Amino acid sequence: MKNTANTETPNAETPVLLRIEGVQTDTDGNTQRSAQEYPARYMARGDSHLLRYRADREEAVLCLSRGKARMQRGGSGGTDMVFDPLAPSTDCAYRTPFGTIPMKVRTRKIVLMGENKRGEEDRTPGLRCRISYRLIMDGGYEMDCSVTIRLFPQEEGSGEKD
Numbered sequence: 001m002k003n004t005a006n007t008e009t010p011n012a013e014t015p016v017l018l019r020i021e022g023v024q025t026d027t028d029g030n031t032q033r034s035a036q037e038y039p040a041r042y043m044a045r046g047d048s049h050l051l052r053y054r055a056d057r058e059e060a061v062l063c064l065s066r067g068k069a070r071m072q073r074g075g076s077g078g079t080d081m082v083f084d085p086l087a088p089s090t091d092c093a094y095r096t097p098f099g100t101i102p103m104k105v106r107t108r109k110i111v112l113m114g115e116n117k118r119g120e121e122d123r124t125p126g127l128r129c130r131i132s133y134r135l136i137m138d139g140g141y142e143m144d145c146s147v148t149i150r151l152f153p154q155e156e157g158s159g160e161k162d
Helices: none
Strands: 014-026 031-045 048-055 058-064 069-073 079-083 090-096 099-113 128-137 142-153
Touching: 014 048, 079 099
Parallel strands: none
Antiparallel strands: 014 031, 014 142, 031 048, 048 058, 058 069, 069 079, 079 090, 090 099, 099 128, 128 142
16 A cells, blocks of 8 residues: 655655545434545544544544544534543534534543554554533533544545545
């Protein structure tokens, strides 16, 4: 596989294809699935993986590590969600054109797979992260969720799919 990382510049960003697949199941057992793909910029920072991309014309950032993850999206539909299995729950909010909806995230598990060993040149191919959590909306509406995040070299495709 071709090495796409820029090894001459520390902390250089690498173009990748980011695929995010989500599953949400409400208390009545109704399940919704979603999948999106975005061209993204990847950067390794120590043991963390940083991804920058645009979703619905807004800037978005994902930070993934073995013990914690964070998803930030700007704009009118923005949110800042922290996933931490060691915390009882984390507070977050979902912004809509009609107001902000307070939420809590109870992270069950974060599994980060496909990392190359420290010191290897290209850390992006095959990186996957699966996060399982319970989302609790203001007013008591709850749903079980999982999100799978995968990275691919940019040349395997690009663009956004909803």
